[in-house]
Amino acid sequence: LYGVFSYDLWFDEIGTDLFAYDNIHRMAQLSHLDWMTIFNERIHNDPHSLLYYNLVYHVSQFLGSGESLRILSVIFSLLALGVFYNLSRLFFSQEVSIFALLIMAFNPFHVWYAQEARVYALASFLTLLMVYLYFYALKTDKWIHWIGFSAAGVLSLFCTYYSVFVMAILMVPLNFKGNQTKIKKWMV
Numbered sequence: 001l002y003g004v005f006s007y008d009l010w011f012d013e014i015g016t017d018l019f020a021y022d023n024i025h026r027m028a029q030l031s032h033l034d035w036m037t038i039f040n041e042r043i044h045n046d047p048h049s050l051l052y053y054n055l056v057y058h059v060s061q062f063l064g065s066g067e068s069l070r071i072l073s074v075i076f077s078l079l080a081l082g083v084f085y086n087l088s089r090l091f092f093s094q095e096v097s098i099f100a101l102l103i104m105a106f107n108p109f110h111v112w113y114a115q116e117a118r119v120y121a122l123a124s125f126l127t128l129l130m131v132y133l134y135f136y137a138l139k140t141d142k143w144i145h146w147i148g149f150s151a152a153g154v155l156s157l158f159c160t161y162y163s164v165f166v167m168a169i170l171m172v173p174l175n176f177k178g179n180q181t182k183i184k185k186w187m188v
Contacts, residue, residue, distance in 0.1 A: 016117045018042055019053040020065035051158035052119040069117035076121040077114030080128050081105055087132040090139065119160060126156040127163050134170050 017023060019042060028035040043053060059072055084104050088097040104110055113120035130152040137145035156163035 012116075012118055016053075016056055016069060016119075017065050019056045020060035020069065021057055022060065022065045024057060048161075049119040049123075049159055051155060052122050055122070056117075070115055073116055073118065073121035074114055076125040077110065080110075080121065080125040083125065083128040083132050087128060087135065090132070090135050123156070123160040123163070126152060126159050127166055130156050130163065131166065131170065138173060 019039070024035050024038050024042075028038045031038065039057065043050060046053075055072065056069060060069060063069065063071055081101060081104060085097055085101045088100045092100065110124070113124070130149060133145060133149040133152050137149050153163070153167055156166075
């Protein structure tokens with residue numbers, strides 16, 4: 001949180017601010033159009049993250065617009081740290097997982113994107129959640145975990161289409177011995 005409000009919005013963050021509740025409704029009032037028409041027009045012009053812009057619209061009703069939208073990234077960044085720790089616990093001991101968590105927590109990219117009103121923190125959280133639920137589903141082979149993986153994957157795709165590359169990489173462990181029976185569950 002240190003310095004999260006120190007600087008004004010930069011160019012890309014202003015693009016995010018255009019989806020804030022106040023700005024959408026102000027533009028609708030000025031143009032005499034429905035707010036949904038304005039929102040859909042902006043999504044059409046910037047289709048990169050439907051999920052994130054919908055979150056910005058709804059959360060900005062409570063947080064407001066401008067620099068306060070950065071709080072959304074802080075929240076998803078903290079959630080990503082929790083998921084990352086749980087993911088590392090699937091593979092490593094508690095001590096190694098804590099060191100991995102510290103490396104991620106103090107990573108300059110992670111800190112930077114946690115303080116920016118853009119989609120990156122949400123994309124990081126949802127992609128890590130998808131990967132965690134995938135490996136957890138491989139471990140337990142329960143349908144509820146496969147459904148969670150699918151839901152996180154869909155949300156991740158609505159957040160950023162780059163997550164399709166992570167999904168493709170997740171097919172590799174299915175080729176290992178003993179995992180071939182889980183291919184149908186992955187396809188769901």
